[in-house]
Amino acid sequence: MTKQIHLAAHFPGVNSTTVWSDPASGSQIDFESFRHLARTAERGRFDFFFLAEGLRLREAKGRIHDLDVVGRPESLTVLAALAAVTTHLGLAATVNSTFNEPYEVARRLASLDHLSGGRAAWNVVTSFDAFTGENFRRGGFLDESDRYSRAKEFLETARELWDSWAPDAVAADPEAGRFLRPGGVTAFRHQGRHFDISGLFNVPRGPQGHPVIIQAGDSDEGREFAASSADVIFSRHSRLEEGRAFYRDVKRRLAAYGRRPEDLKILPAVTYVLGDTEAEAAERAAEIRRAQVGPQQAIYFLEAVWGRDLSAYDPDGPLPDVEPDLDEGVSRGHAAFRRDRGELVAKWRALAEEKNLSIRELAIEVSAPQTFIGTPRTVADEIDHFVQTDAADGFIFVPHLTPGGLDELVDKVVPLLQEKGVFRAEYTGPTLRDHLGLAHRDPALSEPAAPVPAPRTKENR
Amino acid sequence: MTLHLAVALDGAGWHPAAWRAEGARPDRLFTLAYWADLVAEAERGLLDFVTFEDALGLQSTRLNEPDERLDQVRGRLDAVLIASGVAPLTSRIGLVPTTGTTHTEPFHVAIGIASLDHISGGRAGWRPQVSGRPDHAAHFGRRVLPPLDFSDRADPAFTRHVAGLLGEAADAVEVVRRLWDSWEDDAEIRDVATGRFVDREKLHYIDFQGDWFSVKGPSITPRPPQGQPLVTSLAHDRQPYEFAARASDVVYVTPRDREDASAVVEQVREAEAATGRAGPPLKVFADLVVFLETGGAADRKARLDDLDGGEFVSDAHVFTGTPEALAGLLLSWREAGLDGFRLRPGELPRDLVAITRGLVPELRAAGAFRTAYDTGDLRGRLGLPRPANRYATAS
Ligand SMILES: Cc1cc2nc3c(=O)[nH]c(=O)nc-3n(C[C@H](O)[C@H](O)[C@H](O)COP(=O)(O)O)c2cc1C
Numbered sequence: 124m125t126k127q128i129h130l131a132a133h134f135p136g137v138n139s140t141t142v143w144s145d146p147a148s149g150s151q152i153d154f155e156s157f158r159h160l161a162r163t164a165e166r167g168r169f170d171f172f173f174l175a176e177g178l179r180l181r182e183a184k185g186r187i188h189d190l191d192v193v194g195r196p197e198s199l200t201v202l203a204a205l206a207a208v209t210t211h212l213g214l215a216a217t218v219n220s221t222f223n224e225p226y227e228v229a230r231r232l233a234s235l236d237h238l239s240g241g242r243a244a245w246n247v248v249t250s251f252d253a254f255t256g257e258n259f260r261r262g263g264f265l266d267e268s269d270r271y272s273r274a275k276e277f278l279e280t281a282r283e284l285w286d287s288w289a290p291d292a293v294a295a296d297p298e299a300g301r302f303l304r305p306g307g308v309t310a311f312r313h314q315g316r317h318f319d320i321s322g323l324f325n326v327p328r329g330p331q332g333h334p335v336i337i338q339a340g341d342s343d344e345g346r347e348f349a350a351s352s353a354d355v356i357f358s359r360h361s362r363l364e365e366g367r368a369f370y371r372d373v374k375r376r377l378a379a380y381g382r383r384p385e386d387l388k389i390l391p392a393v394t395y396v397l398g399d400t401e402a403e404a405a406e407r408a409a410e411i412r413r414a415q416v417g418p419q420q421a422i423y424f425l426e427a428v429w430g431r432d433l434s435a436y437d438p439d440g441p442l443p444d445v446e447p448d449l450d451e452g453v454s455r456g457h458a459a460f461r462r463d464r465g466e467l468v469a470k471w472r473a474l475a476e477e478k479n480l481s482i483r484e485l486a487i488e489v490s491a492p493q494t495f496i497g498t499p500r501t502v503a504d505e506i507d508h509f510v511q512t513d514a515a516d517g518f519i520f521v522p523h524l525t526p527g528g529l530d531e532l533v534d535k536v537v538p539l540l541q542e543k544g545v546f547r548a549e550y551t552g553p554t555l556r557d558h559l560g561l562a563h564r565d566p567a568l569s570e571p572a573a574p575v576p577a578p579r580t581k582e583n584r
Numbered sequence: 585m586t587l588h589l590a591v592a593l594d595g596a597g598w599h600p601a602a603w604r605a606e607g608a609r610p611d612r613l614f615t616l617a618y619w620a621d622l623v624a625e626a627e628r629g630l631l632d633f634v635t636f637e638d639a640l641g642l643q644s645t646r647l648n649e650p651d652e653r654l655d656q657v658r659g660r661l662d663a664v665l666i667a668s669g670v671a672p673l674t675s676r677i678g679l680v681p682t683t684g685t686t687h688t689e690p691f692h693v694a695i696g697i698a699s700l701d702h703i704s705g706g707r708a709g710w711r712p713q714v715s716g717r718p719d720h721a722a723h724f725g726r727r728v729l730p731p732l733d734f735s736d737r738a739d740p741a742f743t744r745h746v747a748g749l750l751g752e753a754a755d756a757v758e759v760v761r762r763l764w765d766s767w768e769d770d771a772e773i774r775d776v777a778t779g780r781f782v783d784r785e786k787l788h789y790i791d792f793q794g795d796w797f798s799v800k801g802p803s804i805t806p807r808p809p810q811g812q813p814l815v816t817s818l819a820h821d822r823q824p825y826e827f828a829a830r831a832s833d834v835v836y837v838t839p840r841d842r843e844d845a846s847a848v849v850e851q852v853r854e855a856e857a858a859t860g861r862a863g864p865p866l867k868v869f870a871d872l873v874v875f876l877e878t879g880g881a882a883d884r885k886a887r888l889d890d891l892d893g894g895e896f897v898s899d900a901h902v903f904t905g906t907p908e909a910l911a912g913l914l915l916s917w918r919e920a921g922l923d924g925f926r927l928r929p930g931e932l933p934r935d936l937v938a939i940t941r942g943l944v945p946e947l948r949a950a951g952a953f954r955t956a957y958d959t960g961d962l963r964g965r966l967g968l969p970r971p972a973n974r975y976a977t978a979s
Pocket residue numbers: 174175176177217219247248249250339340341342343344345346357358359392458
């Protein structure tokens with residue numbers, strides 16, 4: 124059977140994928156940028172719009188990293204504002220489970236679900252490092268080995284809070300003088316290793332019952348957590364073969380939890396470049412890579428692996444002759460670097476030798492190229508091929524430009540996917556669970572709730 | 585000179601039976617459209633700002649524990665998110681959500697309010713609020729708070745408990761304010777020649793260390809457009825007046841009458857002196873609960889009291905009467921040295937509409953209220969300058 128593709132849009136990240144030096148690069152903080160990207164995604168009938176989170180500015184060599192775009196708003200706050208200027212688009216917030224408490228996160232997500240009429244999603248991430256912890260009351264209190272036990276218990280607790288209000292708990296019946304139905308709200312009590320809390324939750328159950336749960340970890344524990352508890356996986360396995368392997372691995376874990384393969388959607392993060400011809404697309408792709416990996420970024424890229432200050436080296440010259448310092452981590456606040464750095468350096472040296480590459484050329488060569496490069500037609504075909512051959516259920520597109528980075532995808536590629544009949548031409552329901560084809564978490568309400576009228580929108584700037 | 589007028593929004597209004605009144609929309613309380621309509625009405629009246637109540641627990645008529653009542657509004661959406669949802673649907677009015685200082689991470693609050701300021705183009709405020717309730721503390725399970733007992737305010741144990749909560753709150757506000765300043769306005773440089781997006785010399789660690797917590801910084805969110813969004817707090821007593829003098833730009837007070845208003849303003853000024861407040865003096869707003877109608881406001885309130893099964897009482901003065909009479913009262917109280925008023929509508933939307941379409945024209949006729957919005961941000965509307973950044977070195 125032909126699978127329907129799911130598409131999501133990632134706000135351009137705080138990392139070197141985002142090109143800020145391009146004259147077309149706009150503000151990463153003005154609400155207009157968020158509005159434009161979200162509305163473009165909605166025009167393209169995307170499933171959802173996604174915001175990442177990083178709770179401490181990244182550092183390199185003990186100083187704040189200054190080469191990449193930096194500075195972003197609080198995810199849920201922006202998504203609540205986007206709820207006002209969109210009508211169907213899902214709104215996904217990354218919210219960490221280490222530096223938060225279940226009562227607050229559960230109520231903020233339920234609030235977003237109400238304000239958006241059932242469009243909220245939560246990407247549960249587990250960053251636990253003491254470096255980030257310095258911004259929080261409790262500091263870095265968690266061992267790495269406990270990151271998922273806390274995340275799992277956090278999510279379970281949040282679900283208990285959401286479930287403590289029956290779907291019909293709010294009667295709002297003035298005649299009978301009943302705001303709440305008797306028995307509609309029950310006290311919760313959670314006693315576990317990480318949380319010992321009790322009382323009454325204070326937000327009615329959201330239109331989706333529970334917001335959509337996204338998981339982005341990649342370790343064995345992360346995959347198991349996703350298989351047991353998530354609705355969507357945000358993965359980094361965006362190449363065809365590794366994508367298929369990841370897909371098989373995760374989907375086969377579902378049965379142990381009594382879940383079906385279609386209950387968990389796998390959406391890798393991907394990038395794209397279009398051209399009128401294959402050659403033009405390839406040329407544009409190379410140009411973007413050069414903008415992403417400037418001379419300073421190239422040095423920085425190598426420093427992360429070498430564990431040394433390499434600023435004395437010429438980015439257009441040969442690789443550093445010094446040996447890496449394997450005891451020293453250089454950068455903090457980045458996604459963990461888990462590979463064997465010594466081995467990597469040896470491999471890169473061989474590659475640079477063989478192809479006669481400078482530092483910058485090597486950095487470009489070995490850091491991730493764009494996922495889909497081609498004409499709108501070939502890209503649409505490739506997207507479809509990935510999905511139909513089970514390398515993914517769809518994709519989270521990460522544009523390299525704010526705010527225009529989705530425009531071409533929506534204008535040129537999405538119509539071709541719609542033509543093929545593999546992507547929706549119109550939304551078929553009001554909630555994100557509807558878009559993703561996921562069951563509502565309310566057995567009693569298998570029919571979607573009555574659509575909430577779209578809020579009036581008004582241009583104010 | 586215009587007096588400043590704010591409206592405090594909460595549920596269906598401040599009377600606990602307001603949701604049962606004609607014209608109430610109790611089935612819409614948990615939708616964005618409900619809040620957007622209310623704030624649009626307040627903006628039509630050219631009000632300075634609206635506040636949004638919040639708490640980390642279910643509403644209760646009891647001080648230290650939940651009640652079992654089913655006949656009053658229960659449940660609330662997150663105030664910062666409501667304010668943010670309303671922001672793109674309005675253009676001028678200030679948006680001031682409440683958050684807690686006892687359980688909530690100051691870092692999360694700082695980036696939330698800064699984001700609201702970016703989204704609204706400089707219209708964000710914040711009302712920090714302590715929570716001494718033991719039942720709310722149990723929602724977090726991280727500390728045990730003793731029951732609050734207001735019967736003997738002179739009891740040293742009580743004063744100590746309150747001093748602790750307020751001291752922690754003052755530290756939370758200090759952290760939030762430092763985080764707002766932790767990016768200088770021109771930190772973003774996009775310097776292609778050197779490959780640098782930001783000038784790291786203009787990003788600052790705040791290195792806050794206090795009795796309750798420490799926070800490193802800098803913020804992850806660039807400095808808000810107002811520099812420092814408006815900080816407001818509610819106070820009824822000497823200790824909270826001093827907290828306001830340390831931490832806030834605006835203080836809401838609850839005088840009983842004109843004479844009491846003078847006494848309260850004097851106490852606020854004493855608190856400013858006692859704490860050595862630097863910078864502009866506190867803007868003092870009096871809170872009043874209002875039921876407004878040309879004839880029959882008192883009867884309407886009495887009917888709601890009957891429905892609720894008891895007389896509605898409040899920490900603030902409860903006014904029932906005509907918009908004209910309220911205008912007279914406000915103008916008289918103002919002479920006590922008040923800068924403005926925060927009105928708590930008894931019923932929504934009814935008493936809000938009576939404010940914007942009844943009270944406001946009366947005040948305007950007396951030359952005491954604006955006829956158009958100015959162009960400034962929320963601080964500017966209140967006559968507060970955009971503060972210099974505490975970390976910026978003079979250049
Ligand atoms: C595609 C992807 C996106 C992620 N986005 C974030 C993020 O925005 N914020 C964050 O704190 N962690 C993020 N993470 C980190 C994961 O949540 C997780 O903490 C990390 O991968 C370590 O867990 P693991 O050992 O299971 O991989 C992301 C991970 C992946 C794979």
